[in-house]
Amino acid sequence: MSLEKEPADHAGLRHDDDDDNDNDNDNEHKDNSRAAASNDDGDDDPVDSPAVALKTSEILAACTWRDATRLRALAESEGGLLADSLRRAAWPILLGASPPANETKHVDNGDNDDNDDDGLAYTDGSSSTADGDWKDLPRHRDEDQVQLDVNRSFVHYPSDQSEPELHKRKRELSDLIVEVLRRHPYLCYFQGYHDICQVFLLVLEPAARAPLVARLSVLRIRDFMLPSLSATTAQLRLIPDILARADPQLRRHLSSIEPFYALAGTLTMYAHNIERYRDIARLFDVILAREPTFSIYLFAQIVIDRREEIFEIDEPDMLQVILGRVPPELDLDGLIKRAVNLFTNHPPETLRSWHHISSSSVLKTCRDVDASTRQTLEDGHRFFERQVKEIQWQELRMGVRRKMWVYRRPVKYVGAAIMVGFVAFYLRRNPSLVQYIWSLFPGGH
Missing domain, CATH: 1.10.8.1310 (Helicase, Ruva Protein; domain 3)
Structure with missing residues (x-):
């Protein structure tokens, strides 16, 4: 069986099983290339391009051998993974899902929009x-x-x-x-x-x-699904650090505003900002292929690309509004290449705010992309619980500091100091006791 044929089954590309002559096989190969080149929102690229046909074969081969390293490179390269018929095979591999036992026997029925429920389910393994x-x-x-x-x-x-x-x-x-x-x-x-x-x-x-x-x-995206936004805002604070290294002048111009302008884009993997299906599917290719931190670098690069427009605006409120709107027309392939270079030249470990990112954050637990594909949902749950405890501890410490400021007069200084030590000792051992003591203060909740 040819290399192209077997992955076509795996990827769910449409082909005709009833005819075995060479002429039909040639037509099948053309149909597969055409399907791969087609954008599912109705905008079609040239379908007979040798480059598209070659890349289609490379994606299919990488899916057959479950070569995640090669798939990541293809997802990052120009055009990404080309079509949904290929993404259906590639995305599970990029996310580390366990393949169904009889995956090579599956044949897509060619109905891209209304898929039947008889498709094979990838699982986490848990x-x-x-x-x-x-x-x-x-x-x-x-x-x-x-x-x-x-x-x-x-x-x-x-x-x-x-x-x-x-x-x-x-x-x-x-x-x-x-x-x-x-x-x-x-x-x-x-x-x-x-x-x-x-x-x-x-x-x-x-x-x-x-x-x-x-x-x-x-x-x-576990950080966004915690009971607090603190992990999300910690991610956003990496953006000023990236700008400080890549474009200090631009960073100074934006020093009066917080990076919350990037919230909608990074929180939704840009799905809230990008209005064309072809573009968001292509952007998902590279976001799934790289570590989660890359999404932050993408937004930083978008800001850098708009530096001339940004320098014309001095009003902080207006800057927040303008920066929160991702330009509707983006050269995605160019943007991705520049963001990759930005990431390479200023990796996360060189950023000041990186040291304030929790060790249980997805930014650090998925720093090694290969290792992260082997994680299970149970691993993720453990990271989640660990991060929740860290957040609770941080919030309580901040609360104690606020109380100390309220009761900062010398006559109460010693009592406040004892209170801080008491809270620190009992925090992880008896949260209910901590809350009780907290309620003894006027206005405490």
Whole structure:
């Protein structure tokens, strides 16, 4: 069997099994290249390009051999992974999902938009993604907010569907999000999560969606699903440090504002900002291929690319608004290349704020991309719990400092000092006692 043929089965590319003559095999190869070159939002690139055909074969071969290193390089290169028919095979590998036992026997039916539920499910390798019907699990506390956001989904794409078809999409999106949250109830939903899941829903077959979104949520964007935004803001503070190293003049110009302008972009993997399906799918290719920190460098590079526009604005509030709007027309391949260079020239370890990032943050637990693909959902849960405890400790320390400032007069100084030591000693051993003592102070909660 040819190298192109076997991966085509794995990737779910359309082909005809009934004819075995050489002429049909040639036509099949052309059809596969055409499918790979096609953008699923209706904008088609030239389909007979030898370069596209060659890259298609390389992606298929990398998927067959589960060569994640090669896939990452292809995802980063011009055009990314080319088409959803290829992404369906590549994204599970990039996220470290365990392949189905009979994956090479699967043949896509060619219906890219309305995939049937007989697709093979990739799994995490842990039982939490597969045991029982998720509909029988307890309701997640954030499901009402999920439904509100789902009602606002699919605004920009797909653009060629009827109202009944869009209603079906929204129902599928709601089920996908709720399933992941019910199977992993410790996760906290955030507004914008539906934008990410929307892309996964459009790319993947139904059976593969929940397992892959679960891996993404627990292992790659876990910081955003904590009960506090502190880990998210810690990530954003890397942006000024990157600018300080790459463009000190630009950093000084932006010194009056906090980097919260990057929140919507980084929080949603840019799915909230990018309006063309072809572009966001291509951007997801590289974000999934590289470590999570790369998303921060992408936004820093977007800021650097807009330096002339930024220098014309001095009003802090206006800067926040302008920087929060990612330009609608981006040269994605050029942006990715420049962001890669930015990352290479100023790696995370050289940034001052990097030392304030939790060791349990995805930025550090996924620093080694190869190792992170071998992590399980249980590993991610342990990191989550560890980070929650760190956040609680930090918040309590900040609270104690505020109390000390209120009671800073000398007559109470000794008592306040004893209080601080007492809190530090009992923090991890008896949180309820700490809260009781806290309530003894006027205005304490």
